[in-house]
Amino acid sequence: MPAARDKNNIGERNIPGAFNVDCVPNANEQFHGATDAGSGSPSIREEAIRTWLECQAIFTHESALLRLHEKTPSTIQGYIRKGFLPEEVDFTTQLTGLTQRDLTEKLGLSTRTLQRNLKEKKRLSPEKSDRLFRLQKLTSAALDLFDGNVMAMQQWIKTPLPVLNGESPISYSDTEPGAQFVLDLIDRLENGVFS
Numbered sequence: 001m002p003a004a005r006d007k008n009n010i011g012e013r014n015i016p017g018a019f020n021v022d023c024v025p026n027a028n029e030q031f032h033g034a035t036d037a038g039s040g041s042p043s044i045r046e047e048a049i050r051t052w053l054e055c056q057a058i059f060t061h062e063s064a065l066l067r068l069h070e071k072t073p074s075t076i077q078g079y080i081r082k083g084f085l086p087e088e089v090d091f092t093t094q095l096t097g098l099t100q101r102d103l104t105e106k107l108g109l110s111t112r113t114l115q116r117n118l119k120e121k122k123r124l125s126p127e128k129s130d131r132l133f134r135l136q137k138l139t140s141a142a143l144d145l146f147d148g149n150v151m152a153m154q155q156w157i158k159t160p161l162p163v164l165n166g167e168s169p170i171s172y173s174d175t176e177p178g179a180q181f182v183l184d185l186i187d188r189l190e191n192g193v194f195s
Contacts, residue, residue: 017088018076018133019068065148068140080130083123089114092132095139097154107131134179141186
């Protein structure tokens with residue numbers, strides 16, 4: 001059953017993937033979420049898409065906040081092994097502010113293959129899912145650093161930083177060691193440790 005919605009909070013949504021999503025729209029605007037279609041309950045895929053569309057609708061508001069809450073390690077491990085839904089590439093594209101082409105290149109996936117996966121409802125491979133999870137984890141940590149401010153997070157992850165040899169956090173995270181270094185950097189920034 002979907003979480004209750006009001007004008008100030010869509011509420012945390014339990015959807016497929018490594019994270020649950022919590023969206024807080026602009027406090028000055030009434031939010032109009034999608035309603036359940038038909039008399040039956042929506043499928044997991046439909047609920048995931050609906051949740052994403054609701055969150056996407058608030059991304060353009062400067063005062064909108066978004067939080068990603070990581071699921072348990074065993075749930076994440078199982079989901080990566082099963083393969084992420086191809087819709088999560090669109091979710092991550094909008095979340096990071098990257099183009100679909102840039103994101104698919106980071107995943108080692110062609111845009112054409114992604115479109116075919118979407119059409120055939122085929123999941124991503126475990127390898128591609130693991131790379132996608134790495135980007136989502138980085139984005140989640142950066143969102144926390146900026147108190148859920150999507151626009152500030154998107155700008156920061158794409159900004160070249162001297163501490164990353166002039167690379168942006170999103171570019172530096174193309175390997176597991178690089179991603180871990182960026183996560184450690186975010187942790188140090190959150191704790192006021194700048195050296």
